[in-house]
Amino acid sequence: MGITDRKKRQKEEVRSQILSTAWAIVKEEGWQSLSIRRIAEAIEYSVPIIYEHFENKEAILNQFGMEGYRMLAKVLKTAKDKDPDPARQLQSMALAYWNFAQKNKEHYQLMFGVGMACCEVKMCGSEKKLYKDLMMEPIMVIISNKKNTDTNPCLKFHTFWSILHGLVSIRLTGNSEVSNDLNKMVLEDAISGFIKNLN
């Protein structure tokens, strides 16, 4: 039956239209602007049609989430394959990870629940500065005690903070299955490594 074939193709076409339209909206205006109604309007179909292709809005988001993980795996693989040395592999993969997040901001946000529907806490400048200063001070003391004068304290503070925040937010968003105890061990491991490197 060629007719049912064509119908299947047409239905598939609508499905991919939904996804591509959704992506266009996200790219232009961010995740917060993505709504079922806006997709429906853009593809010139009524709202319930979308629910014939996806169970709900989350199902649409999941498509992009999975796509993101596949893309990340791909760039990591190519980075890894460039060199047989494991240490250089790690360096290269780290850079690839960073580049992926930069070039695919929207994917990364979805994959790790970062900055979605954020509340724009920008007004607390002075409150932020306080805890920043607190963490910065001992770092500067350690640096000044060493002969290595070209160490950037601001850079070191940022490294310190990144380690902490990465650890915490991975646990908070439930992106990991490790226990609290292991998480705490990771913390101590990472920080002691940081301090060793500081000297």
Place this chain on the structure above:
Amino acid sequence: MGITDRKKRQKEEVRSQILSTAWAIVKEEGWQSLSIRRIAEAIEYSVPIIYEHFENKEAILNQFGMEGYRMLAKVLKTAKDKDPDPARQLQSMALAYWNFAQKNKEHYQLMFGVGMACCEVKMCGSEKKLYKDLMMEPIMVIISNKKNTDTNPCLKFHTFWSILHGLVSIRLTGNSEVSNDLNKMVLEDAISGFIKNLN
């Protein structure tokens, strides 16, 4: 005038009721369940009353955001004051930071835009595993090449990932004012420190 005094007190009372009720809702059901209407119902006032105390919903959230920063600064300060040695100060503050995030999950989410209105990307188990395996492999190689046999590769992978994710998500959420170039330098700094520590 005692009357205007009492009125001011009563108004202040309503304001703090709004905040405490909002907090109760968040604690019980998370940020996604917090709505102006639910607060109004709980304090037994109509919705517009809330707008007499706060410009909008975001203003309410900002209160908790600022409170969070103040709390964080406090615990960091006490941690720092426990020891004059800067290295031990860093260790202690790192632990304090971690404990703060654990005990004040809701505050931390708000402060750093983590896992808010997240899309629950849980279905991509196999997709996740792929990139995990890729990053894990070179770590295991390095570990096995060294004599230190008690190094946990799973722990090391998590450290590696935390550094990366922390760096990325801080930049994505706009929680930092550093440039892309500096951010990249932090990346290289942190990773080289990690690898050095791995050996």
Place this chain on the structure above:
DNA sequence: TTAATTTTGCTAACGGTGTTAGGTAAATTG
């Protein structure tokens, strides 16, 4: 005490969201 004015709080609406029940018109089948 009464009239004018301010304060206080409400109802009801606007425009938006995700989701679904129920009905109509078109296309396919018998």
Place this chain on the structure above:
DNA sequence: CAATTTACCTAACACCGTTAGCAAAATTAA
């Protein structure tokens, strides 16, 4: 040509943040 399936839409439900406009109460002035 009639019956049935398929495709699709309208309209609603229950939420959301936000605001305009009005009624009642409290305060002040005469």
